[in-house]
Amino acid sequence: MTDPSGTVPDPLRRPRGPGVSTPSVVVVGGGFAGVHTARTLERLLPPGAADLTLVSATDHLCYSPLLPEVAAGRLDPRRIAVPLRARLRRTRVLQATVETVDFDRRTLTFAAGGCPLEPLRWDRLALTTGSVTRVLPTPGVETYGLGLKALVEAQYVHDHVLRQMELADATSDQGERRARLTFVVVGAGYTGTETAAQLQHMTTSQLDRFPRLSPGDVRWVLVDLAPRVLPELGPRLGRAAMRVIRSRGMDVRLGTTVAEITHDGVLFSDGTRLATRTVLWTVGVTPPALVARLGLPVARGRLVVDEQLRLRDGVWAAGDTAAARDPYSDAGRDYPPTAQHAQRQGVTIGRNIAADLGHGSPRPYRRRDLGLVADLGGAAAVARPLGLPLTGLTAKVVTKGYHLYALPAAANRLRVAADWAVNLVSRPIAAQLGLVDPTAARLPREQGALSVTR
Template identity: 50%
Template sequence: MTHDTQGTDGRYTSGGRGPDGRPRVVVIGGGFAGFATARKLTTLLPHAEVVVVSATDYFLYLPLLPEVATGVLDPRRVAVPLATALPRARIVLGTVDAIDLDGHTVGWTDPEGGRGETTWDRLVIAAGSVNRLLPIPGVAEHAHGFRGVAEAVYLRDHVVRQLDLAATSRDAAERDARATFVVVGAGYTGTEVAAQGVLFTDQLRRAHRSLRDQRVRWLLLDLAPRVLPELAPKLSATADQVLRRRGVEVLTGTSIEEAHSRGVRLTTGEELPTRTIVWCVGVRPDPIVEGLDLATDKGRLVVDDHLRVPGRSDVLACGDIAAVPDRTRPGRLTAMTAQHAQRQGVLAARNVAASLGVGEARPYSHHDLGFVVELGGRDAAANPLGIPLSGLLATAVTRGYHLIAMPGNRIRVVVDWLLDAALRRPAAQLGLVRGNAVPLTTCPTDRHPAGHREPATNDAAR
């Protein structure tokens, strides 16, 4: 048996199995799939050491991020500390940048530049996804994504700041540009950002006497023929009606051709002055697996229906990073959704346990139970068990679903919802996150491919 040892940079590395020879299971990622894996593993394998390596020390409940960006929820409500939620796991804060499959080691860089490494008996890769960029000139420089708490906090401050500046400007063209907000991508996130954003700016506009006659524009763009193309046409139509009733300009079949510091040029040829581009086009698998010499499918790690990497029975993958066969739709892969990620995480834990002699391995098979879309106010769209709902009933179902799905902070979320229903939202910009801190090309899970190791650094060298 070997133990953790201290490296020359003061950080600890691990060798062999865990304390007392216990099997060590390393989970890469603390999102929906990684969190579900670790939580189930600590129940199924109380004798094992479960190590979670995550770039953040919290589980982020992404579906409620638009409510952070529009002042409904405090940012801390959607961030559940991993140490609290996974008390029987060892949480390692770091960005994985080295995976040695033959040597059974995982290496990472911590937030202060120190390096760490551990061995594993079983490895679960659940690194998730990152922003998906398209080769559109200017987008990377002038748009901002929507994948993390910092981006949501930045967007909230940015929206408040634009209307503050518009209120003091004597230039009508500048006021119009600052009061124009462009959301690219009419999927779940983009639709929710636009739907809730317009309610937020309505309140902000009324607070400024000089803006009471100012037109505030929200535009939702997508090349698809309708909003929420993933949903049934009836639910898509419900969301479309809510958006248009609130004044959101829904431009289907349209996207950005070029972005610049003063606005965008649309694919229709129209020049649109704006200072706000919210990029919600979609996601791509985390590039962590690019250097591993393993089979991938459009960037997703190929696995069998038991979530095992072919030829590597001790390595499993789940969530957005994994190309999981969809047994309910032969020949296709499961969608990159939180619903699949959470359930695949649970199965990954069961199959890891089975490989260590606890229980039996099972294939992944799951029918979607429906979707919920929070549109703010008293509006939502939902189809639980395939039953289409809208209005207050859909809102109740949507919020109930979120409270059940969240692993913590439920009471605080309910309190924030009640306060939002009774009081005006606080509209002060705190300036905690600057735009250069959340460029579109990065997010909390961005990293170097695992086959590439950056040289170790320390505070003295920075």
């Protein structure tokens, strides 16, 4: 059926007027994509045009690019937690975990504090559930691997590494001491490389407070199956980063992976073993289990969306959860799972949902990569802003400046800048707070589908 103007009426667009309810827009996930979706809707929709709700498992956006600094004790965890309620004015914020989405009935079910709540109705839905650490079927990884994808994990890693130094100091068994001071990081992408570099810097700079330990006792090992570190930043910067970390004594093992992790060590794919109590697992990300449960087409676990980031009628997805083709990629790749794309995709789906409700017109998502930065601790960094390769102090300044610019709240920016300024004149406070329940820092057991069914 067409209206007099010849257009097909959208069954989702409800008529407005007395007795007609306001459309409900629900955003699932309060990360980069979700917050920018909700903020764009707040900006584009006149008051009363829609009921806006954001459901997120956490009450804050975690600025994950600075997680390695939290793990290294250079930033207090709250510095990079941006409260959702401070960023959103007209959106109802619900701290809860979405468990199922019913596309026919247009409802979703969710639970808060383990208790199921009344199903929530939606007319337009934005899925921005981000990603979780990818867990491979390597024996022992779920039991002994430590992730670095959330604040609790970063805080746990910080405490754990300091604890190993204390335990190494306390023992007189040389083998035990060596194992406690051997730290293995699996995955040499930006998460693994930055974390290994920054934590190695932390352990080295704390050594003078442990007179019984010597620099030769501490060993950091970075392992990856790939032939180089930091592949996201290209071969030249990968080599520059490698020079920095190797000059500090990092044992970098490329073309190698971990075949098994046990309570007292790791077995590498080349057959060698190493006694250790610490394995940081940073081999990539995959969408959370909810995404696999939706039963929709996925590519490498991510929901396949069209160029307007639409998943199906009335439903959009953005950020790490969504697989959108990058029109600028010669190899026909999807956009990489990065904060810069999640944030800009959030704006796009906010705009497209508003357009679907009759405010503005929809747009495709076509954005070029702005580049990446990697802080290697101390005075070292590598960066590729807008394709320009930088190393040394210039890269360091660009890296710090980029994070201050990209942090989505002035209050957080100010505090991060203050911490960095203090770090220049005083060593970060190294203390285990023991606030994290070890089970909360475990790698996710339930994973999304990894199959390619585009």
